[in-house]
Amino acid sequence: xxxxxxxxxxxxxxxxxxxxxxxxxxxxxxxxxxxxxxxxxxxxxxxxxxxxxxxxxxxxxxxxxxxxxxxxxxxxxxxxxxxxxxxxxxxxxxxxxxxx
Numbered sequence: 001x002x003x004x005x006x007x008x009x010x011x012x013x014x015x016x017x018x019x020x021x022x023x024x025x026x027x028x029x030x031x032x033x034x035x036x037x038x039x040x041x042x043x044x045x046x047x048x049x050x051x052x053x054x055x056x057x058x059x060x061x062x063x064x065x066x067x068x069x070x071x072x073x074x075x076x077x078x079x080x081x082x083x084x085x086x087x088x089x090x091x092x093x094x095x096x097x098x099x100x
Contacts, residue, residue: 003093004070008061008077009038010086015059021080022061027069036060038087064093 010018015033022028038058065073070090077086 002067003096004065004067005091005093006063006065006070006073006088007091008063008086008088009036009058010061010081011084012057012059014081014084014086018059018061018077018081018086021076022063025073025076027065027073027076028063031061031063033059033061064096 008018019033022031036058038056063073074088077088
């Protein structure tokens with residue numbers, strides 16, 4: 001089974017709910033989150049400040065999951081966050097480990 005990195009971009013308004021879902025998910029063992037700026041999103045969803053700055057405020061979450069858990073986790077996120085402006089992409093993890 002290969003590992004994947006699920007990257008999520010979410011609006012600040014849903015950040016805590018998304019993090020709670022991930023913390024409670026049996027499919028997730030480790031993830032990170034950080035504030036970020038998103039570029040290239042539809043202008044009609046941006047505040048006036050974001051339109052002037054040319055970027056939207058977001059939280060980026062990266063989740064390491066096994067390929068077997070991907071569909072279940074995506075379904076859980078879809079069920080709770082449909083229409084909330086959460087975007088995602090998935091990339092393979094070619095190597096990972098701990099420095100002991």
